[in-house]
Every structure is written in structure tokens, then in C-alpha cells.
Amino acid sequence: MKTKPNPRTLLAFTHDIVAAALAWCLAYWLRFNLDIPEIYWDSMWRSLVWVMPAQALIFRAFGLYRGIWRYASLPDLRRILLAIAAATVVTPLILYMLRMEDTPRSVLLLDPLLLAFMMGGSRLAYRAWKEHRLYGLLQQRGQPVLVLGAGDTAANLVRELSHSKTWHVVGLLDDDPEKQGRLLHGIKVHGPLDDLAKWSKATGATHAIIAMPGVHPTVRRRAAELCNAARVDVLTVPAFEDLVNGRVTVSEIRKVEVDDLLGRDKVILDNHGLQDLIGGNTIMVSGAGGSIGSELCRQIARFEPRLMVLFELNEFALYRIEQECRERFPDIPLICAIGDVKNASRVNELMRRHAPVMVFHAAAYKHVPLMENENAWEAVRNNILGTYTLARAAQEHGVKKLVMISTDKAVNPTNVMGASKRLAEMVCQGLQHEGGTAFIIVRFGNVLGSTGSVIPKFHEQIAKGGPITVTHPDIIRYFMSIPEATQLVLQAGLMGHGGEIFVLDMGEPVKIADLARDMIRLSGFTEDDIRIVYTGLRPGEKLFEELLADGENTLPTPHPKLRIAKARSVDQQWLGRFLTWLKQEPPPDELDLKQDLSEWVPEYKWQRQPGIIPRRRGGA
Numbered sequence: 001m002k003t004k005p006n007p008r009t010l011l012a013f014t015h016d017i018v019a020a021a022l023a024w025c026l027a028y029w030l031r032f033n034l035d036i037p038e039i040y041w042d043s044m045w046r047s048l049v050w051v052m053p054a055q056a057l058i059f060r061a062f063g064l065y066r067g068i069w070r071y072a073s074l075p076d077l078r079r080i081l082l083a084i085a086a087a088t089v090v091t092p093l094i095l096y097m098l099r100m101e102d103t104p105r106s107v108l109l110l111d112p113l114l115l116a117f118m119m120g121g122s123r124l125a126y127r128a129w130k131e132h133r134l135y136g137l138l139q140q141r142g143q144p145v146l147v148l149g150a151g152d153t154a155a156n157l158v159r160e161l162s163h164s165k166t167w168h169v170v171g172l173l174d175d176d177p178e179k180q181g182r183l184l185h186g187i188k189v190h191g192p193l194d195d196l197a198k199w200s201k202a203t204g205a206t207h208a209i210i211a212m213p214g215v216h217p218t219v220r221r222r223a224a225e226l227c228n229a230a231r232v233d234v235l236t237v238p239a240f241e242d243l244v245n246g247r248v249t250v251s252e253i254r255k256v257e258v259d260d261l262l263g264r265d266k267v268i269l270d271n272h273g274l275q276d277l278i279g280g281n282t283i284m285v286s287g288a289g290g291s292i293g294s295e296l297c298r299q300i301a302r303f304e305p306r307l308m309v310l311f312e313l314n315e316f317a318l319y320r321i322e323q324e325c326r327e328r329f330p331d332i333p334l335i336c337a338i339g340d341v342k343n344a345s346r347v348n349e350l351m352r353r354h355a356p357v358m359v360f361h362a363a364a365y366k367h368v369p370l371m372e373n374e375n376a377w378e379a380v381r382n383n384i385l386g387t388y389t390l391a392r393a394a395q396e397h398g399v400k401k402l403v404m405i406s407t408d409k410a411v412n413p414t415n416v417m418g419a420s421k422r423l424a425e426m427v428c429q430g431l432q433h434e435g436g437t438a439f440i441i442v443r444f445g446n447v448l449g450s451t452g453s454v455i456p457k458f459h460e461q462i463a464k465g466g467p468i469t470v471t472h473p474d475i476i477r478y479f480m481s482i483p484e485a486t487q488l489v490l491q492a493g494l495m496g497h498g499g500e501i502f503v504l505d506m507g508e509p510v511k512i513a514d515l516a517r518d519m520i521r522l523s524g525f526t527e528d529d530i531r532i533v534y535t536g537l538r539p540g541e542k543l544f545e546e547l548l549a550d551g552e553n554t555l556p557t558p559h560p561k562l563r564i565a566k567a568r569s570v571d572q573q574w575l576g577r578f579l580t581w582l583k584q585e586p587p588p589d590e591l592d593l594k595q596d597l598s599e600w601v602p603e604y605k606w607q608r609q610p611g612i613i614p615r616r617r618g619g620a
Contacts, residue, residue, distance in 0.1 A: 001246055007575045013056070013443045016064065019118040021053045022602045025050050027110035043102050045603040055087045055115075064119075076488045080119050088112045115148070144205040146196065146232070148190045148223050149212040150174035150182075153237055157253075170203040197230035209253055210236040221518070224462055228521040255522070270559075271303075273494045277358065278303040282440045284356035285310055286341050286390060287363030289317025292405055295486040297321055298362050301329040309335045309354050311347075341386035344393065351397040358493065361390055364421070366407065369538040371417040376593050377586040383420035385582055388427050401438045403493040404428055406501070408445040412603050416590075419597045419604040423578070425501060426601075428576030432499040436562040440496030443565070444504040454512060459518045466515045466530035471537050477523070479480050491559055503554060522540070585599035 003317035028036050028044045028321045043252035064076075095103050138201070141180050145167045147154050154172060161167045162185065170280050173196060174180065196208065210223045213236075220236070235253045237518045240245050283300050287293040288310035294317075297310060308325070312318035315338060322336045334359065335354060339346040341363045371379035387404060394402045406425055409418030428439035446454075461468045486506065492502040513532060520530045537543070554563040578600060587593040594606045 006313040012064075013060070015122065016059050016119055017056050019051060019122070020052050020115060021048060023111050023118055024051055024107075024113035026114050027107040028104075029561055030105050030110055031106045032295060040102075041105075042296055043100070047095060047300070050098060050100075051091055053471065054094055056091055058087045058090060059083050059524075076118050076123065080123075081116060084112045084116050084119070087115075095452060098279065123350050123574045133343060142166055143185055143207060144170040144203055146170060146199060146203065146205045146208045147172045147187075148174075148193055148196070148208055148210045149215075150176065150179045151212065153213055154211040155184055157209065157237060158187050168206075170205055171199055177546060180253075196226045196232065200230050200232050205232065207233045207235060210234065213237055216508050224521060228524075228526070233524060234522070235582070264393060270491065270494060273302050274490055276488075277494050278305050280304070280306050281357040282307040282354055284308075284311065284354070284359045284361065286312075286386075287359045288312045288336075289314050289321050290362055291482055292362075292486060292489075293362035294321045294324075295482045296362060296489065298328070299323060299483070299486050299490055300360075301332050305332065307333045307335065309350060309356055310336060311337045311339055311341070311350065313338065313340050341390050342381060344389050347393045348396070351393050351399065355397065357400050359394055360389065360405070360489070360493070361402060362405045363390075364405070364424075368409065370419050371420075371454070372415055372538075373590050376416040376590045379416050380420045380423075380593065380597070381582070383417070384424045384427060387424040388431075388582070389436070391428055391431050395431065399437050401440060401496065401498075402428070403440045403442060403489060403496070405444045405489065406441050408443055409442060410603070412537050413601065414598065414605055416594065416606075419601050422601050422604070423597075425567075426570045427575065427578070429499055430572060430578075434498075437496075438496060438498030440493055440494045440498065441499060441501040442504065444480065444485050444488070446479050454515065455519075458516055462519060462523050462525070462530055467521070468530060468535040469533050469535050470513050470516055472534055472543060473513050475512045475532055475537070475543050477512060479510050479515075480504070484576055488559075488561055492562055495557060495559065495562065501565040501567055502557075503563045503565050505563070517580050 018240060025048070028040060032040065062079055064079055064083060074569065076283060088108070088111075092108055098224045130456050140163055143162075143166060144159075147157060147592055149167055150172045151174075155398065158169050158172070161169050169187050171183055172187055173193050174189055175192045180191050199205070200208070200607050208223075208227050208230075210220055210266055212219060212223070224234050235255060239252055269476055280437060283305045285293050285296050285300070287307070288297055289312040295314070297308060300308060308327075310318060312321075317556075318338060320338055322334060325332065325334055335350075337346075337350055340348070341347065341361075365375070365387060381595050383553060391402055391404075393399075404424065407418065407421050410422035411418075413419040425441050428441055431437075432439050458468055492500075492504075496502065516532050520527060520532075521532075556563055580601070581596070594604075598604045598606065
């Protein structure tokens with residue numbers, strides 16, 4: 001179907017033909033000091049008849065009419081210069097072939113210069129006029145905002161916000177002395193970040209945008225603190241990797257989140273290796289509706305598996321991840337299976353029908369206080385028996401690899417949840433044998449925003465006006481984002497050969513009290529507005545978590561964020577005795593259970609909780 005010619009394209013083409021004619025005549029005029037001799041008038045008109053259509057054909061051949069003048073930019077100018085350069089070569093050849101050798105050589109030099117000025121200048125002048133007409137008045141209506149940073153990201157942000165109806169950039173701040181006092185797209189870099197309070201008052205800015213996605217988190221933290229001290233609402237641009245990958249644009253500013261301040265280096269994945277491992281294969285995820293399990297599904301889907309089997313006990317959680325996957329990854333077949341990892345017949349049925357090549361085991365009870373007393377035996381059965389059931393089924397049905405998600409609380413555990421996860425690790429180690437399913441264990445600490453983590457809880461408490469409850473002023477935890485943790489789980493699954501315990505580089509530990517203060521500041525409050533109340537350590541909780549147990553050491557891996565813990569080995573005899581104990585009736589009470597656990601995990605140190613009265617074994 002033939003498309004009708006665009007009138008704007010025809011107008012632009014006509015403009016350039018006229019410009020070519022004017023440039024040729026002006027070149028003659030300038031060559032002869034504004035007084036063309038009569039003998040050269042005839043030469044000018046005769047040559048113009050051939051030069052003008054030749055240049056018009058060259059302009060079309062170089063695609064000068066695909067762009068829009070209102071958005072004229074450097075690529076457009078580059079195409080114009082290339083077209084003119086081609087015309088500069090072709091024009092003398094045409095004149096020579098037509099024996100028009102009386103054309104002055106200086107005309108051949110002046111013509112391309114004048115033509116470039118006319119064609120490029122008119123486009124840029126039109127863009128400047130159009131933008132002033134469209135946005136000149138809007139700048140006065142947008143909210144005044146300061147931009148923190150004066151690098152490439154800030155430059156792009158200032159340019160894009162010049163079109164915004166919401167924001168009007170009134171200045172930039174940067175700690176680099178060489179940038180201070182200079183202009184960035186017409187906006188002045190006033191001074192260092194420490195002058196934020198001064199310039200927010202001077203300019204009337206009530207918001208500041210942190211435009212430094214690649215800097216160290218401590219710089220972003222300092223910027224956020226300065227904004228809070230100046231009573232300025234703080235925003236930020238998207239993460240650096242999102243900008244580089246083109247998933248978002250720099251103008252998509254948002255509120256600063258806690259993970260912006262904690263910050264982590266980008267995870268580098270072996271994408272080719274993961275594509276070979278996952279692409280075209282059936283992958284099963286247990287606990288697929290949880291925070292870690294659902295993110296594993298998202299990350300796995302990127303590598304285009306043949307089929308994903310999502311196994312989950314919670315109906316609503318499974319429904320949510322099913323709806324998301326069907327929307328975001330419509331081409332990837334899904335099996336959404338309700339079931340309990342302790343149910344051997346259900347697990348075996350799924351593996352027999354779908355034959356997964358790889359299983360990621362994220363199903364677990366992990367909330368420390370809830371699992372400590374009344375639910376202790378359920379935590380033990382779910383976390384250990386569930387792991388054993390899944391692992392044995394994997395062996396029987398020829399699964400290539402099973403990756404178990406463990407926790408830093410398995411190291412020198414002080415709670416039932418940690419002890420149960422350490423025993424689950426040991427079960428996997430005991431089942432490992434050469435030539436069979438490779439059991440790979442991955443330990444990491446807290447993830448931001450996961451189910452049961454402090455972040456959602458603090459958000460709720462701030463929304464209610466406080467107070468924020470923290471168990472102890474000195475309690476510290478390791479944190480990483482859910483996407484980072486799951487990406488490293490995938491990488492460990494690729495690297496593991498069986499029996500290893502991978503430990504993730506969790507970075508520097510964070511004081512929970514400092515985390516609470518950051519969230520108060522980011523919400524626009526101070527500690528006078530939202531109090532922090534210390535409630536005391538909860539049952540089974542300790543002040544700090546460890547990633548390696550006493551007597552263990554680590555070995556490096558090719559990945560900088562993964563190390564291998566050298567834990568004590570587990571033999572088949574131990575595994576047999578332990579499984580016999582696990583399948584018995586539950587101990588009479590929690591104290592008996594904890595005593596038994598300390599015999600199976602010698603490093604497990606538990607404390608008697610007040611108010612719990614032990615019953616005698618076998619008693620009523």
C-alpha cells in the first residue's frame with residue numbers, strides 16, 4: 001500500500017533545494033566581493049541548473065528527511081555534513097564532465113560551508129523556537145528543584161526536565177570544585193552538596209533530586225541526610241544498570257528507598273552458562289510464591305526455560321506469581337502446582353510427570369520468633385523433612401541439580417529455625433554421592449522487603465505515626481536486595497558440582513537502629529516526629545549473624561561475590577540415625593525438642609525462655 005507523501009517532508013525537501021541554490025549564488029557573490037562580473041553571471045546560472053538537482057538527489061540518498069526538525073540533534077547534523085561532503089566531491093566531477101571549467105575554485109570551497117550553515121542552522125533554529133514556544137512558559141509553572149550531582153546523568157536529567165510541566169531546575173550542586181560556578185545546559189552549578197540548605201532557601205526549592213546513580217552508597221546517604229536537615233523532599237534517578245540497559249529513562253525520578261542508601265555493586269552473571277543450564281529445560285521452584293521463590297521465577301524466566309513448575313502451599317501466593325508470570329512472560333509454559341514439600345506422593349508425581357532438570361528449593365518456615373516455641377516441631381519437620389522429601393524425589397527422578405536456599409542463621413544457631421536449616425544442609429550433604437543429583441546449598445542473610453523482614457514492618461509503623469520498634473540498639477544484620485540474592489543463587493547453581501555450601505558476600509553489616517533512622521528521614525520525618533522504642537531481643541534472636549561457623553573456612557570461587565564454606569562432612573550412618581529420629585512422634589515439649597536438636601547440631605546454643613515449664617518425657 002502506497003503511503004501519501006508527508007507535507008512536512010516535502011516542505012523540508014523544498015527548503016534544502018532553495019538553500020542549495022542560495023548557497024551556490026552566495027558563493028559567487030562572496031567570491032567577487034559582492035559584485036559578480038557579467039561574464040560569470042552566465043557561468044553561475046548554467047552550473048546551477050546541474051548542481052541543484054544533483055545535490056537534491058544526494059540529500060535524499062543520505063536520508064535527511066527521516067528526522068523531525070523539532071528534535072534535530074547531533075546525529076541529524078552528522079547526516080547533513082556527510083551529505084554535503086558527498087556533494088562537495090560530486091559537484092566538481094559533474095562540472096568537469098560537462099566541460100564547465102570556468103567555475104571558480106573558491107566557489108567550490110565556499111558553497112559547502114554556506115550550505116552547512118543554512119541547512120544545519122535552520123533546523124536548530126526551528127527546534128529552539130519550537131521548544132521556547134512549547135516550554136518557555138511551562139518552566140515558570142513547574143516546582144523549583146535542585147539537582148545533586150553535575151555529571152552525565154545530571155546533564156541528561158536537566159535536559160529532559162526542561163520539557164517537564166512538573167519540575168523547574170533552579171540549580172545544581174556538586175562537590176567537584178572544577179564544576180562549581182559553571183553552567184550545565186544553562187543551569188548554574190552553585191556549589192558543594194553541603195550548601196544545600198543555603199540554596200534551597202535562596203531558590204525556593206522544596207525538592208532535590210540525587211542524580212548520582214554510580215556513586216558509593218555513603219555519598220547518597222550523605223545527600224539524603226542533607227536533604228532531611230534542610231527539610232527538602234529527596235528524590236533520585238533510577239539505578240545505574242537500569243539506565244545503561246535502557247529499561248528506564250533518567251527522567252523517571254522516584255522517591256529514595258532504603259536500598260539506595262545501603263547500595264550494592266551490580267551482580268555480574270555468567271549469562272551464557274545460565275542460558276545453557278536453564279534455557280530449553282524444565283525448572284522447578286518450591287516455595288514459588290514467597291519473596292525469594294517468586295523472584296527466582298522472574299530471574300529464571302529471563303533465560304527462557306521450556307517449562308516452569310511453580311510449587312507452592314499458599315494458594316493466594318501461587319495465584320499472584322502465576323498472574324505476573326503469564327503477563328510478563330506469556331511465551332513460557334507454566335505448571336502451577338499446589339502442594340506441601342513434605343508430601344512425598346505429590347512431589348514424586350510432579351517430578352515424574354514433568355521431569356525437571358533443576359530444582360530450586362525455597363520453601364521454608366523462616367520467621368525466627370514464630371518458629372521458636374509453639375511451632376518448633378513444625379519448623380523442624382517442614383524445613384528438614386520437606387528438604388529430605390524433595391531431595392530424595394530429585395534423586396529418584398534424575399534431577400541434575402537441586403539448589404537449597406539456606407540462611408546465615410544456620411551458623412552457630414541460637415534458634416530453632418537456624419538449627420533446622422543447618423540440619424537441612426546436613427541432610428543434603430549426607431545424600432550427596434558421586435554421579436547422582438548435585439545438591440548445592442546457598443547461605444545468605446536478610447533480604448530487603450522479603451516477607452517478615454523489618455522494612456515492611458517499619459513502613460507500617462511510620463504510616464501509623466510511630467513508634468518504630470527495634471529489639472536492641474546494637475543489633476546488626478546483613479542485607480541485600482531480593483534480585484541480587486536470587487541472581488547469586490542462580491550463579492551458585494551454575495557453578496556448583498554437588499555438596500558445596502556457597503556463602504554470599506553480604507557486604508558490611510547494618511545496624512537495625514540506623515536502618516530505622518534512615519527510613520524515618522526518607523519519609524520526611526525526624527526522630528522527634530517518629531520515636532524509636534527498644535523492646536528487647538525476641539526468643540531465639542541474637543545481636544549479630546554470622547556467615548561461617550567456628551572451624552569452617554572458605555575457598556574462593558571465580559565469582560567475586562561467592563565463596564565456598566568448608567563444613568564438616570556428614571556420613572550415611574549419621575543420616576540414617578537422624579532420619580529415624582525425624583520421623584518419630586514429636587518430643588513432648590519444646591525444651592525436649594531443643595535438647596534433641598543440640599545433640600544433632602552441637603553448635604546450636606539455646607536458652608531457656610521465661611514462662612516455659614518443661615514436661616517430663618512420656619508424661620501427661
